[in-house]
Structure formats: structure tokens, C-alpha cells
Amino acid sequence: MTSSRSIGSTSRRALALVCLFVGLVAFARTADAKKRIVVLDFSGPKAEGYQTQVEGVIKKVGTMVSAQKWLDAADELGASKMSSKNITKIAGKLKVDGVVMGSVDRRGSRYFVHVKLRAGATGEQVAEVQLVVRGGKLSSSDLGEVKDQIGGAIASLEAPGAADEDEDVADEPKHKDKHKGKGKHKITDDDESSGDDEATASDDEDAKPKGKDKHKGFRGHDRTDDDVAEASDDEDADADAKPKGKAKGKHKGKAIDEDADVADDEDAKPKGKAKGKSKDRDEDASDEASSDDSDGDRDRVASRDDEASSDDDEAIGAEGELARDPHHRPFDALAGLSFTSRNLSFTTSPGLTNKPQGYKSGVPVTGVFVDADLYPLAFNGKNKSITRDLGLTVMFDRVLSINSQLQYTDMTGAKQTATLGTTEQHYAAGVIFRYALGKTPSDATIYASVRYNRSKFVIAKEQAPMGVTVDIPNTDYTYVDPGVAIRYPVNPKIAIVGGVRALIITNTGEMQQPDQYGAATVLGFDVDAGGDYMLDKAWFIHAGLKLSTIGFSFKGTGTLSNNRDGDATTTDVSAARDTYYGAVVTAGYLY
Numbered sequence: 390m391t392s393s394r395s396i397g398s399t400s401r402r403a404l405a406l407v408c409l410f411v412g413l414v415a416f417a418r419t420a421d422a423k424k425r426i427v428v429l430d431f432s433g434p435k436a437e438g439y440q441t442q443v444e445g446v447i448k449k450v451g452t453m454v455s456a457q458k459w460l461d462a463a464d465e466l467g468a469s470k471m472s473s474k475n476i477t478k479i480a481g482k483l484k485v486d487g488v489v490m491g492s493v494d495r496r497g498s499r500y501f502v503h504v505k506l507r508a509g510a511t512g513e514q515v516a517e518v519q520l521v522v523r524g525g526k527l528s529s530s531d532l533g534e535v536k537d538q539i540g541g542a543i544a545s546l547e548a549p550g551a552a553d554e555d556e557d558v559a560d561e562p563k564h565k566d567k568h569k570g571k572g573k574h575k576i577t578d579d580d581e582s583s584g585d586d587e588a589t590a591s592d593d594e595d596a597k598p599k600g601k602d603k604h605k606g607f608r609g610h611d612r613t614d615d616d617v618a619e620a621s622d623d624e625d626a627d628a629d630a631k632p633k634g635k636a637k638g639k640h641k642g643k644a645i646d647e648d649a650d651v652a653d654d655e656d657a658k659p660k661g662k663a664k665g666k667s668k669d670r671d672e673d674a675s676d677e678a679s680s681d682d683s684d685g686d687r688d689r690v691a692s693r694d695d696e697a698s699s700d701d702d703e704a705i706g707a708e709g710e711l712a713r714d715p716h717h718r719p720f721d722a723l724a725g726l727s728f729t730s731r732n733l734s735f736t737t738s739p740g741l742t743n744k745p746q747g748y749k750s751g752v753p754v755t756g757v758f759v760d761a762d763l764y765p766l767a768f769n770g771k772n773k774s775i776t777r778d779l780g781l782t783v784m785f786d787r788v789l790s791i792n793s794q795l796q797y798t799d800m801t802g803a804k805q806t807a808t809l810g811t812t813e814q815h816y817a818a819g820v821i822f823r824y825a826l827g828k829t830p831s832d833a834t835i836y837a838s839v840r841y842n843r844s845k846f847v848i849a850k851e852q853a854p855m856g857v858t859v860d861i862p863n864t865d866y867t868y869v870d871p872g873v874a875i876r877y878p879v880n881p882k883i884a885i886v887g888g889v890r891a892l893i894i895t896n897t898g899e900m901q902q903p904d905q906y907g908a909a910t911v912l913g914f915d916v917d918a919g920g921d922y923m924l925d926k927a928w929f930i931h932a933g934l935k936l937s938t939i940g941f942s943f944k945g946t947g948t949l950s951n952n953r954d955g956d957a958t959t960t961d962v963s964a965a966r967d968t969y970y971g972a973v974v975t976a977g978y979l980y
Contacts, residue, residue: 423450423451423452424450424451424452424486424487424543424544424546425451425452425454425483425484425485425486425487425509426447426451426452426453426454426485426486426487426488426489426543427453427454427455427456427458427459427483427485427487427488427489428440428443428444428447428453428456428489428490428491429456429459429488429489429490429491430456431443431490431491431492431493432491432492432493433492433493433494433495434493434495434500435493435500435525436491436492436493438525438526439491439493439500439502439522439525439526439527440491442526442527442532443489443491443504443527443535443539445532446532446535446536446539446540447489447539447540447543449536449540450536450540450543450544451486451487451543454483454485458483459479459483459485459488462479462482462483463475463479465482466478466479466482471490472512473507473511473512473513474512475512476488476507476509476512477509477510477511477512477549480509480510480512480549481509481549484548484549485509485549486508486509486510486543486546486547486548486549487506487507487508487509487515487542487543487546488506488507488509489504489505489506489539490504490505490507491503491504491505497829498523498829498830498831499521499522499523500521500522500523500524501519501520501521501522502519502520502521502522502527502531503517503518503519503520504517504518504519504520504535504539505517506539506542506543508546508547509546509548509549510546510547510548510549515542515546516538516539516541516542517538517539518534518535518538518539520534520535523830524881524926526925526926528926716823716825716828716830716832716834717764717767717777717778717825718764718767718979718980719763719764719765719767719768719980720761720762720763720764720979720980721761721762721977721978721979721980722759722760722761722762722977722978723759723760723761723929723931723975723976723977723978724757724758724759724760724975724976724977725757725758725931725973725974725975725976726755726756726757726758726973726974726975727755727756727757727758727786727788727971727972727973728753728754728755728756728971728972728973728974729750729753729754729756729786729788729813729969729970729971730750730753730754730969730970730971731748731749731750731813731846731967731968731969732747732748732749732750732966732967732968732970733747733748733749733861733965733966733967733968734747734965734966735747735962735964735965736962736963736964736965737953737961737962737963738954738959738960738961738962738963741953741954741961742954743953743954743961744953745860745861745949745953745962746795746859746860746861747861748793748861753971753972754788754789754790754791754813755788755789755790756786756787756788756789756813757785757786757787757789758784758785758786758973758975759783759784759785759786760782760783760784760785760975761782761783761784762780762781762782762821763780763781763782764777764778764779764780764781764823765780765781766779767780778822778823778824779820779821779822780820780821780822780823781818781819781820781821782817782818782819782820782821782838782840783816783817783818784815784816784817784818784840785815785816786814786815786816787813787814787815788812788813788814791811791812791813792808792809792810792811793808793809793810793811793848794806794807794808794809795807795808795809795853795857795859797853797854797857799854805854807852807853807854807857808852809848809849809850809852809853809859810848810849810852811846811847811848811849812845812846812847813845813846814843814844814845815842815843815844815845816842816843816844817840817841817842817843817870818840818841819838819839819840819841819869820838820839820840821836821837821838822836822837822838823835823836823837824836824837830878830881831878831880831881832878833875833876833877833878834875834876835873835874835875836873836874836875836876836888837871837872837873838870838871838872838873838874838890839869839870839871839872840869840870841869842866842867842868842869842870842892843865843866843867844864844865844866844868844937845863845864845865845866845898846863846864847863847864847865848861848863850863860905860949862898862899862900862902862905862906863898863899864897864898864899864900864967865896865897865898865899866892866894866896866897866898866939867894867895867896868892868893868894868895868896868913869893869895870890870891870892870893870915871890871891871893872888872889872890872891873888873889874886874887874888874889875887875888876921881923882922882923883920883921883922883923884920884921884923885918885919885920886918886919886920886921886931886933887916887917887918887919888916888917888918889914889915889916890914890915890916891913891914892912892913892914892915892937892939894911894912894913894939897909897911897939897941900941900965901947902947903946903947903948904947904948904949905947905948905949906941906943906947906949906950906962906965907943907944907945907946907947907948907950907951908943908944908946908947909941909942909943909944910941910942910944911939911940911941911942912939912940913937913938913939913940914937914938915935915936915937915938916935916936917933917934917935917936918933918934919931919932919933919934919973920932920933921977926979927978927979927980928976928977928978928979929976929977929978929979930974930975930976930977931973931974931975931976931977932972932973932974932975933972933973934970934971934972935969935970935971935972935973936968936969936970937968937969937970938966938967938968938969939966939967939968940964940965940966941964941965941966941967942963942964943960943962943963943964943965945960945963949962950962950963
């Protein structure tokens, strides 16, 4: 039997494949299509930097449309005010799905960043986020919140309709559309078309406070330097203040009347002059609207400020903010290089010829240095008790390579030098407590700590030539070092640090053994001072100087302290001082 293939069947299969391909392409294009978003200029101190970071988030979820195109379209359409109706008109012309606006308010050392998203299809606000920042940059958690709140809302925006259709809908008063105006009264479509009854709505737009305030087109309220300074000096007064000035703005040389509070209430506003109402009543309605709206905005800012202050400035929106508070961060560490020299000297009786060998370093030796503080209970951002400031501290410092040179006279009377291997190392571990002298990052912090220490300097005496005595005792200090330190921020980038510790020594190694220098009274202390330079919120560079010194007062019971001249009844060596000094250069990390 001979088989054959149906031509009709093949054609249908080919057509089905073509349809499937076209469908997949259309689906892919639809899936890849991003919402068109315009970001208008932010207003307020440091606004440009915050805006740049927000735009970085918006670019990941949408397609950016130039703010200049929006302003040009606003001029062309005569839509200078940021009302819902005007936003819809401009968005329809440019095919923009959403508009992002932002403002920044400074309160002392904190910056309140307010970001809003308005839908191009309706002109109404669909999402907002308020952030409290301690510097010129938003943190990763801040940007994450912008992505979740603003970016998430962008994905669900509907495409804007044509501008003409929006105007037609706005002009047809078929039903009542309730909007809350600035004076807490309601505006309906009937009000817009009824002549005398539209007075209160019209005067919301026409009534202006009495002074001058700076505005820039669609940028919103841009505070002057005097305003910022006043806000910093008197937060409570600023929170209760009510704007009284007449808002003025400029856009390409044209004066634009713009409401300072358009970001909070920008619903449809009638354009005509109100009729049938007395001038006094009109002014009363306008004053009421301005006062109520101003009170609302100021109350929201004051509430946010009080919320930030109530938790001692550490829990700002999320637990992650705690890491950026220098007073209560859970962890910081630094690692780098140390450079150390040693000087061991003895005090002897006058005329003693058989003086003990001292130790004096030449070029400082290089070591690896690590220091870290951990506050386990500070990882919980809700913990406001004293336990968040109780932590653990560790330190490690070891010289990478060091040799000691011993000078001696051989049997022929010639001067010789022997090189002996040497180990120099210091480590410490203990508890630390910190106390902030204020509530802002510019305030100093006091640290109190107690550590257990082991510090040794050991010379390989077995490497000395035969018959040569090394009477420099190897030291292996064991001690605790209660101390205090301070960190004082000079500015947001630079901080000065310093501390002092008492060395309570319990063991010195060979130094106090009977065949060496015997019993002694031992006292010591160390000091350090340096500075931090912040590269960003997490990384910094630290450089500092250090000094540690231990003094011995011998009691004359050791062989090398009372029998160097052959007379054991006299003290030949009465004291010694062992001093280490140097510097550290490290990189640090804050969490």
C-alpha cells in the first residue's frame, strides 16, 4: 500500500504555526512593554541627589519620559496647575502612564523625603512613600521601599486616555463627583455648572496668602535657605507654622500661579470666577481652605518628626536603619597594618660597668592588625534598653617578620653581631559599653571597656652563638586593661577617636623570675588617638597612633638585679621600662 500526505492538512498546520508565532511575539512585546513615567523635579534641600536615586529605581520598572517634554506640553495645553484634570490632559497627549513627584523637608540633622505617584489616566494619587534620611543619600532599604510602593503601583497603572476625551468627560455634568476641597467643603459637577453656587470652589484657586514664596513650575514647594535654617533651629515652631505668603512661580519666563500644597490635594478645580457670593465670604472660605490644608501638611511632617525622635533616633522606619546610627550600630570592624617599635631600658646604679642589655628598635616592624566590636542585642531595632549598648570587643596584632640583632665580642676580641629569630604578638578580648552624649550623629559617644590581654616578645635565645649570654628577658605579659575612649564627629565624614587604658599586670614572663630580675612592682598604661574618614555609610578609613608602656620597680631579689657587680648585698638594677609605640592604618566596615 502506498502512503500519501494531504496538502490541505499541511497548509492548516503551517497556518497554525504562523498564528502561534505571531501570538508569542505579540505576547512577548506586551510582556516587555514598560509603563511610561515622567519624574518631575524634586524640591527642597539635597533634592537633586535623592531624585537621581529614585530615578534609578523608576528606570528598572518603567520607561522614562523627559520632564522637559512634560513642561513643554503643559505650556502648549495651558495646563500650568498640577490638578488632576491637567495631569490627565498632559498625560493623554504624551501617552504617559504615571507622574512621580517628590519634596524634601529638613528637620535638624534629618531629611524627610516624600515621593508620590499620580496616575496619568485619572490624575489622582495612587501611591506614596515617606522616608527619613540622615545624609545626602538614600539607603538600600529606602530604595527597596520606593521600589515596593512606587514601583509596584507603576506596574498596575492603566494607560491614559486621549486628552480630548478627558476634556469632554470633564465638561459634562451628568452626575455628582464628590471631591474634598481645601476648605473641607465638597465640590460637585453641579457646583461647576451652576454659576452662583460655584464660589467656594473657584475661590480655592483664586485666594492666595499674602507674602512671597518660591516655586518652580511643576517642582512644587521649594523652600528658601532662610526657611531651612528656621526649620533646623526651631522644629516645633516650624511644625505648627501656617503659610501666609502668595505663591509665585516661573516657567520659561511665564508667571505660573501654583498652589503650595498641590501634592496633597489636586483634584478637579473650576476655572471661572465665583458669582453671587460676597467678597468677605469668599475670603473666609479661602482662608479656611488654606489654613486647614496647611495644618494637615504641617501636622503630618511634625508627626513624622516626633515619631523619629521618640525612639532616640535609632529605629527609623525599619530595623535596617539602625546600622547607620553611629551611636547604636550593631557591629563595626577594622583591619589593616600596624607599625611598631620597642624600647626596653634599665635604670642602674652609678658606676656600674656590667649594664644589662637593653632593646631598641630600628625601623618600625610591620604587622597585621584587626579590631572589632559586636553588640548582639542591637540587631533588634525595637530594643531601646541599655542592653543594646553592651557588647564584645576583640583585637589582634602580630608582627609579620622580625629579627633581633645581638652584639657580642668573640674570643679574639672582635665585635660580632648575631641575628636571632623573634616573635611579637598581642591579642585582647573583653566587654565594652557605649553611651551616646546626644541623639544626633554629630554628638560624641563614650566607650568603657575591660579586656583580657596577652602580649609577648620572645627572642630565640637558643640561636645565640655558644658561650654568648642573652640577658634580655623574654616577656609574656598577662593583664587586664580597663579603659575609656571617645568618638567625636567633626563632620559627617570625619571623626576623631581616642582612649586611655590602665594595665593591671598579673604576669610578665621571664622578667620577674628569680634567676632574672626578680620581684617587682609593675604598672602600665596605653593611649591611642586617631581619626576616621567615612567613604560611604558602611566603609571608612582609620589611621592612628598608639603608645603602650610598662614600668618595673625591682625589689632587689633577682640575680640580674643585685649581683651584676659581684656584690649580692646591693641593688645594681633598680627599674626598667618597656615601651611600645607606633601607628595603625586600616580600613573599617560598619553594619
